[in-house]
Amino acid sequence: MDAFEFHLPVDEYRTLPVPFYGLGDGRQPKLATCFVRASEIPDALKEWMSVNPRIPRFNKKDELTGSVARAIVTTLMEEPEKFVIKNQGIYLLTEKANHTKETGGQGILTLRFSDPQRHGLVNGGHTFQAIRQVAEDPDRLEPWEPYVRLHIFEMGGANSSVITEMAEGLNRSLQVDNPSLENLRGTFDEIRNSLQGKLGYEQIAYRQGDSGDVDIQQVLMYMSLLNIKKFPDRKTHPHTIFSQSKVVLDTFIEDIKPDNKSDNKSDDSAFKRMIPHLHEILVLTDSIQKLAVEQQTLGRLKVSNAKKQNRVRSEKNKNRPAYFAGGVIGGNLPAGLLYPMLAAFRANISPKAWNEGRFEWLAEPQDLLKATIEEMAQIVRQEYDDNKSKPAEVGRKEAAYRGCYGVLFVELAQRNLLAN
Incomplete structure (x- = not known):
């Protein structure tokens, strides 16, 4: 797979060295954190989830299943402004992360992935897929401007065993509700x-x-x-x-x-x-x-103007099953x-x-x-x-x-x- 590099507008960006020296390439990893608009998260991240041991499940309509995933979608649909304080965010393993200030003071974060077995979305896959699902939903309410937190581990050329242990640890946080x-x-x-x-x-x-x-x-x-x-x-x-x-x-x-x-x-x-x-x-x-x-x-509270690049399919059947009454519900x-x-x-x-x-x-x-x-x-x-x-x-x-x-x-x- 070719290397993947993308840019995100980020005003505030904080980074810390991680006190761990077992990456295998002699370098110390870094952990950075920032907040970005959910709509800016690129669709192409779906190709960089090999490092994530918990792959989200979907129904026949390509929608997330499970109570936790549905709750994430509900927040994005109905209270997008609160998403940033109700969600733990997305964890990324990168080869390189670089934050610069452009003309006018706009901060730009550049992230680079080069190896799908070492870099990518290691935790927060349900959050990522929920964002994609709602971003392309024609029943989405406007304005839609939720933020999501990114946790960025700059891992360089860390060996695969470290990445595996890290991924397993990050994905053991789910508690019995x-x-x-x-x-x-x-x-x-x-x-x-x-x-x-x-x-x-x-x-x-x-x-x-x-x-x-x-x-x-x-x-x-x-x-x-x-x-x-x-x-x-x-x-x-x-x-x-x-x-x-x-x-x-x-x-x-x-x-x-x-x-x-x-x-x-x-x-x-x-x-x-x-x-x-x-x-x-x-x-x-x-x-x-x-x-x-x-x-x-x-029937139509507001027409969504969802960004085309965030859509995973060109059209969405807005009909939902009326499980108890029978038939369908023709909208959200x-x-x-x-x-x-x-x-x-x-x-x-x-x-x-x-x-x-x-x-x-x-x-x-x-x-x-x-x-x-x-x-x-x-x-x-x-x-x-x-x-x-x-x-x-x-x-x-x-x-x-x-x-x-x-x-x-x-x-x-x-x-x-x-x-x-």
């Missing part, structure tokens, strides 16, 4: 049993390494948005749990404890009320996304816009049945959705515009939740169903 531990304890058994044999059952990923595209923490979030024990009416809304996956998991674990009883000794678990109806909730979630992206206000609806509309269906849960330990709808959810989706879409779009086109900010603020809840509340009142 909390949902995986809870899965071992049987925490999700009731959920698994409830969904057994139903459409989309096999798509739930209960632990790290599962092939399903729907993370169990996402399922818990959907149920939490409908928890009228914690968010009983129009005065309290679940905007406070947006992006709080650990809080949601901890709440679920506490709620389903066997000793969770109210004063009258009946089971007081909110989640246990919902679990028998979980598939209905998941179908509703799919349906909201299906209908929302068909609305003129949400960020979680910050989905959650207020789903949370609004708290108004459609019968308080009388809930107080008796049951979960029941006041009106058929699909019928209610069709009657209200246009108004809810207008509300979340207005909040999206008011929050500078940042969907995550919509998900964290009360206004969209309050507005969508009000739409369903009025519709139910007009149907004389609120007395139930």
Whole structure:
């Protein structure tokens, strides 16, 4: 393979000698760090991953699989400005790294790879592939200017055994996540049993390494948005749990404890009320996304002007499977816009049945959705515009939740169903 040299605009660049003298060529390695725009990372790095023992996995649509990889993609899609503080970055082994100041003070970093067995992307392959995936996604929101941290080891002609040991060490940092531990304890058994044999059952990923595209923490979030024990009416809304996956998991674990009883000794678990109806909730979630992206206000939030050189294929099928409702979802609806509309269906849960330990709808959810989706879409779009086109900010603020809840509340009142 020919040597590969590329240039990156880098304003600040810091380098330190590494106190190790076993490279085999008599030189001491250097470690440098800097931040670069994710869009500047060259596509050609994909040809320099032989030094990386953990190669990312892809599905049939050439999209990353696994809960960690999907979380990286979600951050790049919905909160790109926070990517630099939520991601550990990309580790590169180089033959040579050189930082210079050009006319006008612009810093330019030049990196050179010459041997694919010694140089290249040694850690952060999922980060790199997630950047490439989102960079070419036509549903990507604009402006898209995430930064990523580079860790650059200038290794020169280090012998292959050193490189192998280094690569293995850097790629042992993955920890077992909390949902995986809870899965071992049987925490999700009731959920698994409830969904057994139903459409989309096999798509739930209960632990790290599962092939399903729907993370169990996402399922818990959907149920939490409908928890009228914690968010009983129009005065309290679940905007406070947006992006709080650990809080949601901890709440679920506490709620389903066997000793969770109210004063009258009946089971007081909110989640246990919902679990028998979980598939209905998941179908509703799919349906909201299906209908929302068909609305003129949400069908195309902003057209991406993704750089051509960052694309890995010329076109992308924007249709996504609706795993639980069946069919496809014809576009991307960020979680910050989905959650207020789903949370609004708290108004459609019968308080009388809930107080008796049951979960029941006041009106058929699909019928209610069709009657209200246009108004809810207008509300979340207005909040999206008011929050500078940042969907995550919509998900964290009360206004969209309050507005969508009000739409369903009025519709139910007009149907004389609120007395139930």
